[in-house]
Amino acid sequence: xxxxxxxxxxxxxxxxxxxxxxxxxxxxxxxxxxxxxxxxxxxxxxxxxxxxxxxxxxxxxxxxxxxxxxxxxxxxxxxxxxxxxxxxxxxxxxxxxxxxxxxxxxxxxxxxxxxxxxxxxxxxxxxxxxxxxxxxxxxxxxxxxxxxxxxxxxxxxxxxxxxxxxxxxxxxxxxxxxxxxxxxxxxxxxxxxxxxxxxxxxxxxxxxxxxxxxxxxxxxxxxxxxxxxxxxxxxxxxxxxxxxxxxxxxxxxxxxxxxxxxxxxxxxxx
Amino acid sequence: xxxxxxxxxxxxxxxxxxxxxxxxxxxxxxxxxxxxxxxxxxxxxxxxxxxxxxxxxxxxxxxxxxxxxxxxxxxxxxxxxxxxxxxxxxxxxxxxxxxxxxxxxxxxxxxxxxxxxxxxxxxxxxxxxxxxxxxxxxxxxxxxxxxxxxxxxxxxxxxxxxxxxxxxxxxxxxxxxxxxxxxxxxxxxxxxxxxxxxxxxxxxxxxxxxxxxxxxxxxxxxxxxxxxxxxxxxxxxxxxxxxxx
Numbered sequence: 001x002x003x004x005x006x007x008x009x010x011x012x013x014x015x016x017x018x019x020x021x022x023x024x025x026x027x028x029x030x031x032x033x034x035x036x037x038x039x040x041x042x043x044x045x046x047x048x049x050x051x052x053x054x055x056x057x058x059x060x061x062x063x064x065x066x067x068x069x070x071x072x073x074x075x076x077x078x079x080x081x082x083x084x085x086x087x088x089x090x091x092x093x094x095x096x097x098x099x100x101x102x103x104x105x106x107x108x109x110x111x112x113x114x115x116x117x118x119x120x121x122x123x124x125x126x127x128x129x130x131x132x133x134x135x136x137x138x139x140x141x142x143x144x145x146x147x148x149x150x151x152x153x154x155x156x157x158x159x160x161x162x163x164x165x166x167x168x169x170x171x172x173x174x175x176x177x178x179x180x181x182x183x184x185x186x187x188x189x190x191x192x193x194x195x196x197x198x199x200x201x202x203x204x205x206x207x208x209x210x211x212x213x214x215x216x217x218x219x220x221x222x223x224x225x226x227x228x229x230x231x232x233x234x235x236x237x238x239x240x241x242x243x244x245x246x247x248x249x250x251x252x253x254x255x256x257x258x259x260x261x262x263x264x265x266x267x268x269x270x
Numbered sequence: 271x272x273x274x275x276x277x278x279x280x281x282x283x284x285x286x287x288x289x290x291x292x293x294x295x296x297x298x299x300x301x302x303x304x305x306x307x308x309x310x311x312x313x314x315x316x317x318x319x320x321x322x323x324x325x326x327x328x329x330x331x332x333x334x335x336x337x338x339x340x341x342x343x344x345x346x347x348x349x350x351x352x353x354x355x356x357x358x359x360x361x362x363x364x365x366x367x368x369x370x371x372x373x374x375x376x377x378x379x380x381x382x383x384x385x386x387x388x389x390x391x392x393x394x395x396x397x398x399x400x401x402x403x404x405x406x407x408x409x410x411x412x413x414x415x416x417x418x419x420x421x422x423x424x425x426x427x428x429x430x431x432x433x434x435x436x437x438x439x440x441x442x443x444x445x446x447x448x449x450x451x452x453x454x455x456x457x458x459x460x461x462x463x464x465x466x467x468x469x470x471x472x473x474x475x476x477x478x479x480x481x482x483x484x485x486x487x488x489x490x491x492x493x494x495x496x497x498x499x500x501x502x503x504x505x506x507x508x509x510x511x512x513x514x515x
Contacts, residue, residue, distance in 0.1 A: 015406060140366030161364065167408045168360055212361040215325040219354045220426060221346070221378030228365070229373045229386050 011166075014078075014131070017070055018138030024068030028238040029137045029145035035245050036133045040126045042249040048115045049101060053256045054122065060245065061128040068136040075131050079124060086123035090116040139163045144228060157226055168209075173202055274301040274336060274351070274429045274458050276322065281331035283317055291317035293482035294331070299458060299475075306469040306490065307462040309479030310504035315434075315462040316357070318479070322432050322460065323352040335430070350379065353428030353457075357435045359415035363407035368399070368418050371407060375426040393425035394418075397451060413444035420451070430458040437465040466494065466508035478503045 018025070024032075039060055046054060065072060097112030134142060140160060147156040176198055184190050214222075251257070276299040283292040291314045299305050307315050320326040321333050324345045333340040335348045356362045365371040372393055376386040394400045397417040402410060410418065416436065423431065436452070437445045445468070452459065452472045461473060469476060469490055476493045478486040480503045486493055493499065494511055 012406075012409070019404065138366070140370075160366065164364055164366065164408070209361060212356065212358070213364055215320070216354075216356050216362045217364065217374075219323055219325065219349055220375035220422065221349060222374075223378065225378075226365070227374070227377035228370050229377060229383055229390075231383075 013074065014135050015138060017135040018141070020069060022068050022136075024064055024136045026237075027136075027241050028232055028234055029141045030149060030232060031234070031238040031242045032133055032137055033142060033145045033149070035242050036129050038246055038249055039129050042253050043122050043125045045253065046118070046122075048118060049111060051114055051118045051121065052258045053252070054118065054125070056252045056257045057125055057249075059248070061125065061132055064132045064136070065128075068132065070132060070135050075128055075135070078131055079127055082127055083123065086120055090119035093119070140228075141230075144230065145232070148232060153225065160226065165209075169202075169206060172205060176202065275299065275334070276430060276458065276460065277334040278318075278321075279332045279334070281318070281321060281328055281333065283321065283326060283329055291482055292321075295482070295484055297477055297484060297487055299460065302456065302458055303475060304459040304473045305461070306473035306476045307460065307479060308464070308466065308469065308476060308503070308505060309485070313479040313503075314482040315479055319354065319432050319434050319460070319462055323349050323354050325354070350426060351428055352430045352432055353423035353426055355419055355423050355431070355433040355436060357438065359412075359419040360407075362419040362422060363415060366406055367403070368394070368405055368407060368410070369403040371418065372403075372421050372425045375422060379426065389425045389427070393421040396424055397421045398447075412439050413441065413447075416440065416444075416448065417451075428457065430460070431455060433459070433461045435463055436461060437463060437468050466505065467510050470494070470508050470510055478505070
């Protein structure tokens with residue numbers, strides 16, 4: 001199971017990236033959250049055969065990761081890890097949709113392939129935007145921003161704790177797994193029955209731990225609110241950031257930029 | 271300064287599954303005393319500690335902190351007075367950064383941001399962990415976690431410190447640092463532990479638990495020289511006392 005271990009370590013990298021101090025990191029978390037949400041809505045609002053019109057939106061993740069000094073290779077790897085989900089959703093389109101949509105030279109491209117490409121492009125755009133949000137803000141701060149924007153604190157507190165204890169939970173699971181592997185030979189002891197009781201064991205331990213954490217919280221005066229001593233301040237650069245990108249999204253959504261550029265170039269040539 | 275007295279009278283507790291953990295415990299700890307609670311596994315040490323700031327409510331008997339008995343209405347006041355450091359720091363450090371965690375208690379007390387800031391700095395400074403303030407707790411070493419867990423409690427300026435196995439899982443040097451740190455505190459200290467050598471260094475008084483009852487209560491040196499008593503309580507003389515009468 002070292003795979004889980006290493007991918008969790010990679011989550012830690014995401015957190016470390018959030019500790020940098022770049023123009024992107026200094027933007028108010030709420031602004032980044034809103035802009036990211038608007039970006040995602042824009043991306044998914046296109047017609048399912050749309051591909052070329054989506055291309056200008058690639059500018060957003062590229063510009064952000066550049067200004068936030070986020071390592072492209074790392075983000076790309078994270079994208080690849082999540083890509084099977086998108087592949088599964090899109091892979092049947094070319095099989096079922098044979099209507100010819102494009103003719104390039106002698107090659108005819110079916111609608112299925114176009115919509116498949118569109119799905120993959122949208123996946124890349126939305127997931128990279130979300131990754132960039134977390135890498136430039138930090139998970140906890142994203143949770144806080146959600147809270148400030150009126151999302152129920154039950155939800156934001158859960159998210160915060162999920163993130164804090166996922167490391168400990170996997171650690172505990174891995175230790176149990178290791179202990180079992182060391183005492184099972186020739187597949188004996190690795191059956192579903194053992195697995196079930198291990199899961200049960202893990203659940204019980206988790207509940208015990210939850211109780212202890214709750215006691216520790218009560219000891220320090222917890223009354224239902226997680227309070228963090230951080231202030232958010234909206235500055236003019238934040239407003240400019242949001243206004244600039246929102247204008248770009250609207251522009252990209254309302255007119256097909258690649259088409260317009262193409263026609264413009266053709267116009268000059270003619 | 272009589273208001274930091276910890277008094278336990280005929281305390282009994284039985285877990286919901288029927289395990290009888292405490293069978294009538296009595297003792298009185300005065301202001302500024304440093305007291306070790308020792309005994310075999312399952313003797314009731316941890317159960318006792320959980321009563322001292324109301325994580326568990328006495329079924330029979332009473333716990334008094336200072337002048338007031340521990341009841342639901344005095345709970346908030348008592349939790350402010352009694353700071354509890356849990357055995358597993360991972361249970362105590364639940365926020366995204368060390369700073370947030372140390373600030374959690376003071377913020378819950380409703381203190382103004384400047385005061386919170388000052389308290390966090392001071393608490394982290396006391397345990398020599400100022401440099402960790404921005405780190406996430408899951409990335410710390412065992413010793414660092416323990417120190418930060420102590421800081422989370424110090425930030426609330428308690429008068430009484432209750433520590434459950436503070437020296438477990440620490441390397442010798444970190445353990446030594448912890449001992450020096452504890453010796454420097456002027457708080458009333460109640461420490462449950464199996465580390466009898468630490469008890470020799472930190473606590474002048476020792477209470478021995480056995481099967482849910484107080485077996486002995488007295489000066490640490492006297493208790494650790496009584497071999498028959500130690501044998502009965504599943505304990506051994508600390509290494510530092512071997513060879514000495």
